[in-house]
Amino acid sequence: MLVYYLRLMARIKIDKNSSRKEVIVAKAAALFREKGFKAASMRDLAESVGVEAASLYNHIKSKTELLHELCFGVANRFMHKMDEVESQKIPAIEKVETMIRFHIDEMINHYEEVYVSDREWKHLSDPYLSNFQNQRRMYRKRFAALIEAGIRDKEIKKIDAPTAVLILLHAIGGIESWHRSTQKISAAALTDNMITILVGGLTNK
Amino acid sequence: MLVYYLRLMARIKIDKNSSRKEVIVAKAAALFREKGFKAASMRDLAESVGVEAASLYNHIKSKTELLHELCFGVANRFMHKMDEVESQKIPAIEKVETMIRFHIDEMINHYEEVYVSDREWKHLSDPYLSNFQNQRRMYRKRFAALIEAGIRDKEIKKIDAPTAVLILLHAIGGIESWHRSTQKISAAALTDNMITILVGGLTNK
DNA sequence: CCTACCGATCGGTAGG
DNA sequence: CCTACCGATCGGTAGG
Numbered sequence A, B: 001m002l003v004y005y006l007r008l009m010a011r012i013k014i015d016k017n018s019s020r021k022e023v024i025v026a027k028a029a030a031l032f033r034e035k036g037f038k039a040a041s042m043r044d045l046a047e048s049v050g051v052e053a054a055s056l057y058n059h060i061k062s063k064t065e066l067l068h069e070l071c072f073g074v075a076n077r078f079m080h081k082m083d084e085v086e087s088q089k090i091p092a093i094e095k096v097e098t099m100i101r102f103h104i105d106e107m108i109n110h111y112e113e114v115y116v117s118d119r120e121w122k123h124l125s126d127p128y129l130s131n132f133q134n135q136r137r138m139y140r141k142r143f144a145a146l147i148e149a150g151i152r153d154k155e156i157k158k159i160d161a162p163t164a165v166l167i168l169l170h171a172i173g174g175i176e177s178w179h180r181s182t183q184k185i186s187a188a189a190l191t192d193n194m195i196t197i198l199v200g201g202l203t204n205k
Numbered sequence C, D: 001c002c003t004a005c006c007g008a009t010c011g012g013t014a015g016g
Helices: A002-015 A017-035 A042-049 A053-058 A063-086 A092-109 A111-119 A126-152 A161-173 A175-180 A187-202 B002-015 B017-035 B042-049 B053-058 B063-086 B092-109 B111-119 B126-152 B161-173 B175-180 B187-202
Strands: none
Touching: A017 A042, A017 A063, A017 A111, A042 A053, A063 A092, A063 A111, A063 A126, A092 A111, A092 A126, A092 A161, A092 A175, A092 A187, A111 A175, A126 A161, A161 A175, A161 A187, A161 B161, A161 B175, A161 B187, A175 A187, A175 B161, A187 B161, A187 B187, B017 B042, B017 B063, B017 B111, B042 B053, B063 B092, B063 B111, B063 B126, B092 B111, B092 B126, B092 B161, B092 B175, B092 B187, B111 B175, B126 B161, B161 B175, B161 B187, B175 B187
16 A cells, blocks of 8 residues: 555655646635635535545645635736836836736736735734735835836825835735626736726726 | 622623723724734734633624624615615715715725625625615615716716716725825825715716 | 533545 | 545524
8 A cells, every 4th residue: 555655655756746736725825715724624625636645645735725725826926017117218107007917917817816905914824914914115115116107206185105006906806806706807807997996996097 | 719700790781891892892803804814813802802712702703793793884874875865855866966075975984894794795694685785776776876876967978877877886986996006195185086086986987 | 791511514634 | 636624714593
């Protein structure tokens, strides 16, 4: 039995073990999104992966580790996009619009992870929790700085930049309701409408 | 001991028992907001109320009942406001702005309940769950109808009304971040900024 | 109001 | 990969 198992492990490692953990993380994202982190059990996750609960621990360290990976994976993508956009030589309002479009695109195409990262990060435990909160705070400051630059250049209305950021980010989170709805307009139409309303709210068009 | 307890109960009923449950519901709102419904335990709640966990059940039927009361309490307030606003004889755009202001005000002044109702309703169980989802869907349709009326009257840009609703409601939910932040602008300034951006996004100002 | 306690479920480990 | 199982914690009840 043991011999059989070891042979099995070796085979898995060679063939496809590299993707085994990715499958677990992806299934976890869907499950945490649907039920919430606390309400989703490792037994639920095991069932959705197709193994027994104990077997999950051959691929992951803990339930919380799954949340770390999801939250920081998403946070890193946004940080890198911010780096890229900040260094571009385009008007501030275009930088803001680029970031808004990126957020919309992420929320449409990587719904589960982004949603979980947004709503379930509270359940991170403390070395990670403070780290995540700091990253988040810095990100929002950098976003607000883009908006403030737009205000200085008269491209954007005189508004409180941190308030604008909070509106933008949460408004885009509303794509959750679009995903849930039965009669969806197309992703392109959704994006156009959101850009019209949100960019229109910042400028005077 | 039993005699003492019965006398105590009688006294409580006369003096202040009417508010005892309200205290528990209010503390539950704060706790569910902070930790999430699933992660908040009845022992946590008991501690915050100042009694033993078992004693809570002299005032409430179950943990879920607390969630019902919070969710439907909030939903009813919004429904009644919608009734009132719909029957007013004012331009559609003013109806929309009135509703936006009401949402902002609710989110500022009844933060905990509104937040819990918004984020934790998933954990309702099924007679209540469908009921809540139906109410929510109807509310959003009525909100969208106000916006569509505004579009017909050329007061509002040509946009997809359901998308606009989703943006508005989620954007206002961003007041959560305002509550959390250490350097808050005033509630009045927050409201002004939100109205500028959101109403500006719908119209052409 | 409290003490005592129960059955269910949880995340995770041992061992093969 | 699985079976077997553990300690902790949960919502809730009995009884006074």
